[in-house]
Amino acid sequence: MIDLRSDTVTQPTPGMMAAMMGARVGDDVFGEDPTVNALEQRTAALFGLEAGLFVPSGTMANQIAVRVHCRTQDEILLETTSHICLWEAGGAAALSGVTLRTLDSPTGDGLLGDSDFADKVRPDDMHSVRTRLVCLENTHNRGGGTVYSPDAINAISRWARHHKLGMHLDGARVWNAIVKTGVPAKVWGSMFDTVNVCFSKGLGTPVGSMLLGPKDLIAHGRRVRKLFGGAMRQIGFLAAACDYALDHHISRLAEDHANAKVVADAVAEVPGFTLKPHEVETNLVWFEVDARHGSAKEVAERLKAKGVLVAPLGTRVIRAVTHLDVSREQCMKAAEAIHSLV
Ligand SMILES: *Cc1c(COP(=O)(O)O)cnc(C)c1O
Secondary structure (H helix, E strand, O other): OEEOOOOOOOOOOHHHHHHHHOOOOOOHHHOOOHHHHHHHHHHHHHOOOOEEEEEOOHHHHHHHHHHHHOOOOEEEEEEOOOHHHHOOOOHHHHHHOOEEEEEOOOOOOOOOOHHHHOOOOOOOOOOOOEEEEEEEEOOEHHHHOEOOOHHHHHHHHHHHHHOOOEEEEEEOOHHHHHHHHOOOHHHHHHOOOEEEEEOOOOOOOOOOEEEEEOHHHHHHHHHHHHHOOOOOOOOHHHHHHHHHHHHHOOOOHHHHHHHHHHHHHHHHOOOOEEEOOOOOOOOEEEEEEOHHHOOHHHHHHHHHHOOEEOEEOOOOEEEEEOOOOOOHHHHHHHHHHHHOOO
């Protein structure tokens, strides 16, 4: 099977396993895991931020960020199809008593501009929630793996700072944005208060995300991580995999991006399949199937019979994702299978 359902399906490589097995570990709840401490410092420095907090998932990193930026009766401004809004099980409401004010992407690709935020700060009035935080997602998952320009984020960040709002980046896939644009991590980090990065998507580790930010917020986040059940013990074994991925798995994301183009080109040639967006920028290929092909689920089943797994994520919507564990050759085979649906 050629598994294009997600970049989360990767297996650790032999080099990564060796790094894990050789890790020095300690009890991280006591702050005594040297490998975790080093990874937190290394990743924070990479983004030019003060401190890091290793957590089990991207969802937890985002939800800790919500909690440390906001109080109950606060509101977050974010794009309608963002991960925090669609796929975190209602966490902001359930865990932090925070409302989400969704802004539609005018370009339909998940990206926002500073003009979309105009007039979105609530009046200082007891009837209103307090506008408190802006969350952006880069790359944007549901938007199609789309990449912000640093200029666009900078304009939003200036607006947010002018209104004394926090800025959080859901950068689960920010590595893809770094490789695609060549803009270094520090530049992206400079435009936010807090950043969530993920090691278990494109970077291919079994577990791990990190929340980055100023020392005081991260110290608060450490307390919240305990509350949310995310404080763990000898997790240097996991951190060692992440450290290995920072050394070996970032620049190779360019291969995933090139492979996604191979898959996307095949999709574009099938009448009744429409790439959304038309141009695939990174490793996510989102497309819609029209009624002549049946439902997305039926198309996924037909592809499965040809040895290719994709993810139907709606009645008409399919996502195919390239990653560490699919080669160029396998993507060409997947492209043939897609072609054969004509
Ligand atoms: C996957 C993802 C997350 C959540 O990560 P989990 O580790 O699955 O909880 C958050 N944001 C974005 C943009 C993602 O792609």
